Amino acid sequence: xxxxxxxxxxxxxxxxxxxxxxxxxxxxxxxxxxxxxxxxxxxxxxxxxxxxxxxxxxxxxxxxxxxxxxxxxxxxxxxxxxxxxxxxxxxxxxxxxxxxxxxxxxxxxxxxx
Numbered sequence: 001x002x003x004x005x006x007x008x009x010x011x012x013x014x015x016x017x018x019x020x021x022x023x024x025x026x027x028x029x030x031x032x033x034x035x036x037x038x039x040x041x042x043x044x045x046x047x048x049x050x051x052x053x054x055x056x057x058x059x060x061x062x063x064x065x066x067x068x069x070x071x072x073x074x075x076x077x078x079x080x081x082x083x084x085x086x087x088x089x090x091x092x093x094x095x096x097x098x099x100x101x102x103x104x105x106x107x108x109x110x111x112x113x
Contacts, residue, residue: 010057012071014048
């Protein structure tokens with residue numbers, strides 16, 4: 001069974017291989033060394049000249065810390081990072097949360113008061 005997995009080619013998206021490597025900031029030569037292949041092989045995968053085996057693709061995903069399924073996407077995923085909420089209004093002891101109606105009618109203290 002292992003020989004079938006070793007010989008079968010994974011039809012991954014070359015563009016995603018390149019994206020994953022660049023996203024992680026890994027040089028092709030360093031990735032090749034980690035996977036036990038030549039740098040030319042990694043570049044060939046990224047160009048679409050060659051395809052990795054399923055085992056190589058699995059190792060590639062693990063080495064780049066991406067989900068294996070990402071390698072089959074048509075486009076790189078968009079990573080949305082949530083913005084940190086540093087607002088203090090509305091927290092216990094800090095007063096009510098300003099709304100659009102209260103902001104227009106609220107007198108804000110200034111240094112001239």
